Amino acid sequence: MKKTQLNRRRWLALGLVLVCFSLLAGLLLRLVLFRGAIREADPGVFLDRIVDIHCHTAGIGAAGSGCFVSDAMRASYKFRVYLESFGTDLATLNAAGDSIVIQRIAERVEASQYVDAAIVLAMDGVINDEGGLDREATEFFVPNEFVLQETDRYPQLFWAASINPKRTDAVERLSWAYANGAKLIKWLPSVQLFDPSDYSFLPFYQKMAELNLPLLSHAGQERSFTHARDEFADPLKLKLALDAGVTVIVAHIASTGEHDGERDTDRLAKMMTKYPRLYSEISSLTQINKLAYLSEALLDERFSERLFYGSDYPLINTALVSPWYFSLNLEWKVMNRLAAIENPWDRDIELKQALGVPQEIFGRASRLLMNPEDFQFLEP
Numbered sequence: 001m002k003k004t005q006l007n008r009r010r011w012l013a014l015g016l017v018l019v020c021f022s023l024l025a026g027l028l029l030r031l032v033l034f035r036g037a038i039r040e041a042d043p044g045v046f047l048d049r050i051v052d053i054h055c056h057t058a059g060i061g062a063a064g065s066g067c068f069v070s071d072a073m074r075a076s077y078k079f080r081v082y083l084e085s086f087g088t089d090l091a092t093l094n095a096a097g098d099s100i101v102i103q104r105i106a107e108r109v110e111a112s113q114y115v116d117a118a119i120v121l122a123m124d125g126v127i128n129d130e131g132g133l134d135r136e137a138t139e140f141f142v143p144n145e146f147v148l149q150e151t152d153r154y155p156q157l158f159w160a161a162s163i164n165p166k167r168t169d170a171v172e173r174l175s176w177a178y179a180n181g182a183k184l185i186k187w188l189p190s191v192q193l194f195d196p197s198d199y200s201f202l203p204f205y206q207k208m209a210e211l212n213l214p215l216l217s218h219a220g221q222e223r224s225f226t227h228a229r230d231e232f233a234d235p236l237k238l239k240l241a242l243d244a245g246v247t248v249i250v251a252h253i254a255s256t257g258e259h260d261g262e263r264d265t266d267r268l269a270k271m272m273t274k275y276p277r278l279y280s281e282i283s284s285l286t287q288i289n290k291l292a293y294l295s296e297a298l299l300d301e302r303f304s305e306r307l308f309y310g311s312d313y314p315l316i317n318t319a320l321v322s323p324w325y326f327s328l329n330l331e332w333k334v335m336n337r338l339a340a341i342e343n344p345w346d347r348d349i350e351l352k353q354a355l356g357v358p359q360e361i362f363g364r365a366s367r368l369l370m371n372p373e374d375f376q377f378l379e380p
């Protein structure tokens, strides 16, 4: 009895010494490696309206929304994390309906002191060879009609349609989305399982160009779902859309993937010099798995004048993002202050601003997406 007590004390003491040692080492390392903000922070007032172009919603089909998530996703730990980050839970969803998720978004945007509006994204599914929805293969589905109907209730919310171009009626859906005020078309090819470089999509791209409807497409590795086919996420596959005259916004500088032994971000950066209608955005670049990418986005010349602000809500409201991950860029008191901000959008804006995201990035969406007629594209 006495012997085990003694042993336990020894282990405890050893553990304590180790913790103190690593804390001390961490502090010393930080002193040596601290490098400050990525760029000098643009202080003060925002001149343009801030529009978040990358905001997700989701649902389980409660109150007939038409949304669903697969059984695999429901069984994953991610499901509970996502519900929590949306500010809801299963019981609330079942009682109030899926519209509560968009209501929470509206309330949080309304309460934000910086963000004026958000574009809420629908999410199409996998399309089978007959051109209809493959429910079994679809992990996460948010119908256009639902997002349109629910965002319509709030002046601070806009919507983006999601249309898998493999649908038989894809072009008609495009015209419908445009007529109903969609600001963007949102794609996740590696999860919706189609190849954006497929020539049969050309009429779809031509219609998008004619309607001046921009495409927000994911590129780079995708790990928010239980499976993804990364070969469809190569940014080079978007050349067909660009050549057809579509304005393409590649999500989060194509971070974390690679194709043909080259990083997707490098592939995208090279494309920037060729295509004046090619853009990207900074959503998710403050996530713990992407810490170096924000620096790249802000410091690589090829991305300058090409970046939009996006949050990837609700991911900004999970443990994936925290000011504390930037201890080599931010002072303690700044991290402390940012971590205490309750509104997820205000926390996101202030964190990005402190890291050096310039004003022009925050303001770009209000110019391109809200006043498309006035927007000047760059010369190639």
Ligand SMILES: [Zn+2]
Pocket (backbone or CB within 6 Å): 054, 056, 312
């Ligand atoms: Zn996203």
